[in-house]
Amino acid sequence: MELYQVIKKMLLTEKSTIMRDQANQYNFEVNPKANRIEVKQAVEKIFKVSVTSVRVINVHGKLKRVGKVLGKRKDWKKAVVTLAPENRIESLQ
Numbered sequence: 001m002e003l004y005q006v007i008k009k010m011l012l013t014e015k016s017t018i019m020r021d022q023a024n025q026y027n028f029e030v031n032p033k034a035n036r037i038e039v040k041q042a043v044e045k046i047f048k049v050s051v052t053s054v055r056v057i058n059v060h061g062k063l064k065r066v067g068k069v070l071g072k073r074k075d076w077k078k079a080v081v082t083l084a085p086e087n088r089i090e091s092l093q
Helices: 014-023 036-047
Strands: 007-010 025-030 051-059 063-066 069-072 076-083
Touching (some): 007 036, 014 025, 025 036, 036 051, 036 076
Antiparallel strands (some): 007 025, 025 076, 051 076
């Protein structure tokens, strides 16, 4: 899988901002077929940083109702990447 197919987008939420400031951790939405090794290699090559750990979470889509119809949002995969203490991803700050 290519690098830019592994990482779909960076997640910028209030919780992810706190994690970035306190623990040097960044959240990404990743390809559902990607594993933690592919995520680590993609982040290291794209952002030119050193990754110490990667945690991968399968997020289940929420059930949503529109009138009488019950629908479901898509399932997706999230990766929490911890960088080495001297590294930061500067394009976000």
